[in-house]
Amino acid sequence: MTLYPKLITDALATVVYPGTKKNLIESEMLADDVRINGMKVEFTLVFPRETDPFLKSTVKAAEAAIHYHVDKDVEVTIKTEFKNAARPEVGKLLPQVKNIIAVSSGKGGVGKSTVSSNLAISLARLGYKVGLLDADIFGPSAPKMFGVEDARPYSVQKDGRTLIEPIEKYGVKLLSIGFFIDPDTATLWRGGMATSALKQLIADADWGELDYFILDTPPGTSDIHLTLLQTLSITGAVIVSSPQKVALADARKGIDMYRNDKVNVPILGLVENMAWFTPAELPQNKYYIFGKDGCKNLAEEMQCPLLAQIPIVQSICESGDAGKPAACNIDTMTGQAFINLAQAVVTVTNRRNKEQAPTKIVKVD
Ligand code: ADP
DSSP, X not given: OOOOHHHHHHHHTTOEETTTTEETTTTTOBOSOOEXXXXXXXXXXXXXXXXXXXXXXXXXXXXXXXXXXXXXXXXXXXXXXXXXXXXXXXXXXXXXXXXXXXXXXXXXXXXXXXXXXXXXXXXXXXXXXXXXEEOOTTOOOHHHHTTOTTOOOOEEEETTEEEEXXXXXXXXXXXXXXXXXXXXXXXXXXXXXXXXXXXXXXXXXXXXXXXXXXXXXOSXXXXXXXXXXXXXXXXXXXXXXXXXXXXXXXXXXXXXXXXXXXXXXXXXXXXXXXXXXXXXXXXXXXXXTTOSSHHHHHHHHHTOOEEEEEEEOHHHHHHHHTTSOGGGOTTSHHHHHHHXXXXXXXXXXXXXXXXXXXXXXXXXX
């Protein structure tokens, strides 16, 4: 007796799959992987979903058909796989997410990730359901700031789809592009690879119900911003800058991008980070290392609120490095400063939603 693939497919063509009332071949359930080795045969059957009620009986029937029609001594190994239900189309993604807030900066190093993480944690402390997507492919820092660098999100089955389960820490559901790419090679990523990974983190993740979905975007303007604008209806943007002139000039460019008439994402407000430095031994003194009130002036010029002025505080830096951001300690001055920022964000978002229509997704030409 010599086995060959046609014998196997003919046998499988005698098995009816109750889900389609057609045989396994017509139902296109046999994967293209029939492997024969002597009297051993191995192949995969693809079912619509993992919870398929006919799964076990169909696998048994397939094995029995080979024993009956081919030879009773054939050693049959059947693997199973599941076809994913289609990803919802753009415009119907994240239906249970109420507000999507992009945190942006013109320049790197001004504290955008620090503000994103602390804002997310503070919103959660105020009782909101919060997700944070770290989309900064050039320097994904959320895993470090949340102390989950070694975490690897696992997948779950939901409604016939395999979804990435966000990591949960400090009350925030978190996913970072840093979980999936090696930051050292991030800059070598071709645009297409980074944007398709990002789309997966949005569309193929189990974000569930959220009041606030915070997007930590890369500095400047990039392909990643375009992908976000083409994928999600962004409620508003929060711009982070230091008061330094070069940072402000780049922040202005970021504001202009969101206000571009093809984009039309409302600016919820500015956050002035590194606003001043106060040494512990001279608590009355404020040193304006990067200049004074730069963001305040920019906010006035751009006619948008200044949501917070956050000083340079050693503990903000240290706590971020230690994986437990300042916002986790509500009793400290800095913890309170980030709670105030979160409250300001809630107020401006509510006002925005009352006064303006939902943002339209940017269409691809
Ligand atoms: P970005 O996301 O804009 O590149 P980060 O949030 O990664 O910036 O911040 C850059 C560095 O500055 C980090 O080491 C961070 O801990 C530190 N940092 C940010 N904001 C403050 C602050 N207000 N006080 C002290 N250190 C800060």
